[in-house]
Amino acid sequence: MSLSESTTNLASRLTALAQRLGLSGRVARMVFERSRTLQLPFQPLPATADSIWWLAGPPLHRLVNLPRDALSGPVQEDKAEARAVLMRVVEQEQLSFADFDLRRIDGLCSPPPEIGGMFSTFEEFAATQTCRSVRIISYKDFLKTISTALPRFLAGEPIELCQASWYGERLFWASEQYGESFACAIAYARLRGLEVNLPAQLTRYRISQYGLAELKQHYHVLAMPVQAWSDPSFMGLLLDNQLPYARLSLLRNPGAPEFLLLPKASAEANALGEGLRLSGAPDVIAHLEQLHKRTGG
Structure with missing residues (x-):
């Protein structure tokens, strides 16, 4: 086959693909x-770690109450429509318990210490240098330590907890302070077989099958590297053709990708989404579908 024939065949296949995608x-x-030929430094979306840290995973719970100014983009109506769909992707449920065993908790919402490390249990964390100053060798020490984390512990004040389907069954203490004291106290209670019960309020989050299907029906959602927003080829496609879009910064870590939402109702925006997927852009919806399936949602 000659070079011209090969080029013609490739062009024919791409034209056929474009027609199948409705890009007429x-x-x-x-x-x-x-x-589809853009060269951008795409990176795969990070896997959800088996960790005691709530902040180590994707902050999908933020979608439930997404602020009106959370999305950026040139057209207010496009941002408002995208926000409305995003807010239905994650469901929230509130549960109350009159007598909850705190030894079931094995997660913290406080910021991880600078030492790093994921730690899959409180016991692992309690053995680190960070927790070395928390000494518990008696029941009196235990009461002092847990009362540091929960000042109204002896009064039986309810504890706030949270849980998310993408973390499995792990339960997290919903406080941003005194994580070391709480983890050490619970690890000690488990070691000594101490009953540690309090009333509890649990906020449970889960990915909605119907909300995710709605998002997939109406949008491409792609994880774009920070370099994309200064790339003239990409920005030219986005702006010169006045494509509808919205941007969402959801991930916390430095240099994390931004999510680009492209409405499929626009032929040109849909074309950009399909092309970016072929060029290697991570598909956020596919990632969420995997999380949903893995957690038995």
């Missing part, structure tokens, strides 16, 4: 052709 307009085909 001239501008849509141009956007698709250019976006």
Whole structure:
């Protein structure tokens, strides 16, 4: 086969692919052709770690009460429509317990210490240098330590907890302070077989199958590297053609990708989404679907 025949066959296959994707307009085909060849430093979305740290995983719970100004983009209506769909992806449920065994808790919402480390149990964390100053060798020490974390412990004040389907069954203490004291106290209680019960309020989050299906029906959601927003080829496709879009910064870690939402109702925005996927952009919806399946949602 000659080079010209090979080029012709490739062009024919790409044209057929564009037609299958519904990219029949001239501008849509141009956007698709250019976006699929973009060279951007895409990185896979991080896996959810088996860790005691709530902050170590994706902050999907933020979608429930997503602020009105959380999304950026040139058109207010596009941002508002994207926000409305995103807020239905995660469901929230409130549960109350009159007598909850605190030894079941094995997660913290406080910021991880600078020593790093994921730690899968309180016992692992309690054995680190960070917790060395928390000494518990008697029941009196235990009461002092847990009362540092929970000043109204002896009065039986309810404790606030949270749980998310993407973390499995792990329960987290919903406080941003005194994580070391709480973890050490609970580890000691488990070691000594101490009953440590309090009333509890549990906020449970889970990915909604229907909300996720709605998002998939109406949007491409792609994880774009920070370099994309200064790349002239990508920004030219996005802005020169006046494509509808919205951006969401959800992940916390430095240099984390931003989520680009492209409405499929727009032929040109849909073309950009399909092209970016072919060029290697991580599909956020596919990632969420895997999380949903893995957790038995």
